[in-house]
Amino acid sequence: MSISVRYPSVEVVTGILSGLVAYTFGATWLTLAVLILTWSLVVLTLIDFEHQLLPDVITLPLLWLGLLVNTLDFGFGISLEEAVIGAIAGYSILWAFYWVFKLATGKEGMGYGDFKLLSALGAWMGWKSLLLIIGLSSIVCAILGLIMILAKRSDKSMPIPFGPFLAGAGFIMLIWGPQISSFYSNAVIG
Structure with missing residues (x-):
């Protein structure tokens, strides 16, 4: 009986991500919480x-857990107020996109789980990170969708789950958020 390549691949990727978290946050309680995330x-x-x-x-x-981490002030630098606003805004922004898209096209562009995931990321990283998470995840998702269509692996009607892109963008912001925010502020905003 052979083992699918998926299982060891997931374990290797998870190990690398875990090592990156430990390297970034050190031996702290925050590291344990971020590993769970x-x-x-x-x-x-x-x-x-x-x-x-x-x-x-x-x-x-x-x-x-994101609200708790920021309530206990584990060193993430996000106040409880910013975390609560992030949770509410994360849900509300995607909820609004969902309804605008649905009213315009009659189709569902994403699921409620996406709202809840962005809400959770907002609870962890605060409201200021949300636009970069949404922007990064949307760009990567659009590029992948275009590549899939051009490679004839999909058609325009095939749904692409958005959660993995939110998760990836959230992890990137978790690890490199301050650097990305600084770059964005300097390069884009001026």
Whole structure:
């Protein structure tokens, strides 16, 4: 009986991401919390790619854990107020996009799990990170969709799950958020 290449690949990627978290945050309680977030993002990515579903049993505890981490001030530098606003704004922004798209096209452009995942990321990283998370995830998702269409691996009607791109952008902001925000402020805003 052979083992699918997927299993060791996921383990290697998860190990690399875990090492990056430990290197970035050091031996702290925050590292433990961020590892839980990271592992959950990996699981959510796999589930969403396979089933186009982001289960509440994972997204909602992540939201509460993000609020708890910022309430206990583990060193993330996000106030509880910023975390609560981030959670509310994360959900509300994608909810608004969902309804604008649905009213304009009659189709659902994303699922409610995407709202909850962005809400959780907002609870962890605050409202200021949301536009960069949305922008980065949207750009990468659009590029992948275009590549898939050009490679004839998909057509325009085939849905692409957005959760993995939110998860990836969230992880990038988690690790390199201050550097990305600084670059964005200097290069784009001026």
